[in-house]
Amino acid sequence: MAMRVNEVASPKTLAEAVAFLRRHPQALPCGGCTRLLPDPAFAQKNLSLLSLGWIKELQAINRTDRYIDLGSCVSLNGVLALPNIPALDPLKKALLTIGSASIRNRATLGGNICGRDSFGSAFPALSAMEATVELRSAAGTQxxxxHDLVGQDNLPAIPAGSFLDRVRVPLRDWEHNCIVRKGPGLLPGDTNITLTIVANIEKDAISEIHIVLTGRQLVRNRALEMRLTGKKLPLPAKESENCHHDFLESAVEAGLPAGQAIAVADSVRAFLVDLSGGAS
Ligand SMILES: Cc1cc2nc3c(=O)[nH]c(=O)nc-3n(C[C@H](O)[C@H](O)[C@H](O)COP(=O)(O)OP(=O)(O)OC[C@H]3O[C@@H](n4cnc5c(N)ncnc54)[C@H](O)[C@@H]3O)c2cc1C
Structure with a gap:
């Protein structure tokens, strides 16, 4: 199915990109187009595209001792190639589950974050790692x-008339982390889901834990995370069971098929059991 494209702009500067968006507020910003092209949802639409790949600032990577800024057009392989930054482990693990090496060469981080009808596979890692994003529009940057990119019913909500400039990831190590992919198909969606869990342990207690599941929707049970924070390890079996139950409920509420909801709740429980083994 061929995509119908009305107009394409490939600006070299941020100012030109913003000017194009002002004239065409419905234009879709794009990076590598590896999501747009295979997605049947776009095939039937008349689109104007704003290709961001030529803008130097959006390729930049800047690091301080507290965070790293990744330009929205940095490729997934560009992130994977960054050496010696243990804090990026959960993100890198998530990126390695996406496509093939050649897809990851073309695919951008911004394109993964800004999926319109489902969350890209890197989104839950960035959510768990508490990333922030800089958006640019005719009104300026903010x-x-x-999580502000998650809208009603926990569906993606990328503001029209703006594009993602860069992603800021706190340089904070997550000693315990896991990425679990489930479901058929290439593109994330209703049944193709990614679970990310990151946690730290201090003095044999869980000092922090974030559990994020995405597919078409984002599922995060903050009450459960708060309940686990501060809990002494090893966790009693009853506590792991309660967590399994609570996460299962959240996943079912989000509309996940029962089999998948059970599978992700099983993964949450397995992570907690492992974490208990990690305390000494
Ligand atoms: C074989 C194959 C396997 C794949 N496997 C996976 C997978 O496992 N997990 C997964 O998540 N994806 C997968 N994808 C989809 C895609 O490769 C990735 O999601 C990729 O990261 C998208 O990046 P891109 O630059 O190509 O995005 P694009 O296709 O250019 O854009 C994707 C979406 O993001 C928007 N967008 C892009 N850049 C910006 C920006 N800077 N600001 C605002 N909006 C923007 C676009 O409007 C569009 O809606 C796969 C694709 C293929 C072909």
């Missing part, structure tokens, strides 16, 4: 929590 920093938002990555």
């Amino acid at each position: 920093w938002l929590s990555i």
